[in-house]
Amino acid sequence: MRPLASRMSVMTGEGALSVYGHAKELERQGRSIIHLELGEPDFHPAAPVNEALKLAIDQGKDRYCAIAGVPALREALAVYLRETRNITISPGSVVIAPGCKIALFMAMMALIDPGDEVLYPDPGFPGYASITLGLGGVAVPFTLAERNQLQPDPDEIAPKITPRTKIIITNSPGNPTGTVYADQVQRHIAELAVKHDLLVLSDEIYARIIYGGTYHSMLSYRGMPARTVLLDGFSKSFAMTGWRLGYAVAPAHIVEALELLVMNTYTSVAEFSQYGAIEALRDREGATDRMVGEFAKRREQFISDLNRVPGFRCLPPEGAFYAWVNIEDTGLSSEELCRIMLEEAGVAAIPGAAFGEAGTHFVRFSFASSMVTLKEAVERIQRVATAWQHAPVSR
Ligand SMILES: Cc1ncc(COP(=O)(O)O)c(C=O)c1O
Structure with a gap:
């Protein structure tokens, strides 16, 4: 068979879409998954x-x-x-x-x-x-x-x-x-x-x-x-x-x-x-402002909840709907941390390296989900945080 064009070997996929694939597979096996990996508002058009x-x-x-x-x-x-x-x-x-x-x-x-x-x-x-x-x-x-x-x-x-x-x-x-x-x-x-x-x-x-x-x-x-x-x-x-x-x-x-x-x-x-x-x-009904108003409330709650997870550190974002969390103090790689969160807590998030080398010690969570869902996600993460809270720091 003739090979693909060489450009195909230098292009990369998107971390969000591959985490989503894995999370969906776990869901098919009957696991409950909270999806915080995709950048998709949980709203619909007006x-x-x-x-x-x-x-x-x-x-x-x-x-x-x-x-x-x-x-x-x-x-x-x-x-x-x-x-x-x-x-x-x-x-x-x-x-x-x-x-x-x-x-x-x-x-x-x-x-x-x-x-x-x-x-x-x-x-x-x-x-x-x-x-x-x-x-x-x-x-x-x-x-x-x-x-x-x-x-x-x-x-x-x-x-x-x-x-x-x-x-x-x-x-x-x-x-x-x-x-x-x-x-x-x-x-x-x-x-x-x-x-x-x-x-x-x-x-x-x-x-x-x-x-x-x-x-x-x-x-x-x-x-x-x-x-x-x-x-x-x-x-x-x-x-x-x-x-x-x-x-x-x-x-x-x-x-x-x-x-x-x-x-x-x-x-x-x-x-x-x-x-x-x-x-x-x-936008006669002011739908965008209403949606952003809701994101603002979630941002406030979610960022403060995440900052209470051992080893997590996160600045409130000025825009968009992502929490970009520094996880260096957990002592785990972001890939390992995301694996634990997904497989043991049922929370899907993206290892920061999917966004470039400077993202190595970070994890991205989307907060375009309901407040109840976001609260449950942090509770689930807190429950598995013992996995890294007492782990020897490997830095
Ligand atoms: C920075 C950035 N640009 C572009 C896009 C793609 O937007 P669209 O859905 O319009 O293709 C995204 C989607 O996640 C994004 O985060």
Whole structure:
């Protein structure tokens, strides 16, 4: 048999999805599992969103449609981004994709040549390094360290920029740390991008899920509209993970490249779901704020409960819905700890190394589950904590 393309051996999967597979297998064997591994809100879209989708189907909006997305959705996104992110973009700069991930993939496909260097956050979303490597690029991590409150450090990034550097990927609020990049950090990154003529891929999928302060999009900094691809979607802010809807906002020449990629792949996103998405953006019932309000309560409770588990240490995240817990003081590796939590306590979480080397002593829990579920998860963990509480420290 002929071998697979060599890129397949350098790309990686996602820790969340493999832990989910294992947890599901245990469930099939009759075990009770609390799923805190997936980044999926336990909410569903507001009723008017579903109604708009149904109406669109009834009206026959089930055809191939505009490559970059239906004009009404691209217009609605321009309004939405002005109202929620204070940025001015033209509807023509939007390309709708079946998920933020696909928008990210296409942007990287359009921009990365073999040998190009891509700076990305570590710990970070696994696709950043995986896709870079798959395209023959060089993935260069910058660290989100606890000593910097999990913020990127522009003084670490600057010396990593070489003549081969083409892209900086930013992700605020970030997965898995929940870091909302500080204004001065983003400004500094923007200045570096302008100085070295770099492109910025700004993954803003969690932009609406913040617990205070004002959100600043990378697009709002001087010189950035010409060199930024903003990536976002409906999965997190509107609890529409299964709808598979995302988008990119990009300068004109990149929009053209993305359209070419759309033509070569999915042709257009399902027309009816785009009409549902327009209704989601209108958000007449304030569904997003209500969901984020609920996440805020869970965050408060869950983080304080986790900090009471022996050997766990966790800063409250400023955004997204993940607890990023330093488990070094348990004396266990995060893989061993997650194995014990899953197999003995029935709590699924992800070893931090799945998000990069800097995640080695961490574990990620999603708190997009009900308060009752989160409380039970911590009780279960407390019950098995004796496994590490009295273990000799192996550091
Ligand atoms: C940082 C980040 N970007 C992108 C995505 C993918 O979003 P979508 O469901 O729109 O493909 C995720 C999902 O977990 C994410 O955490």
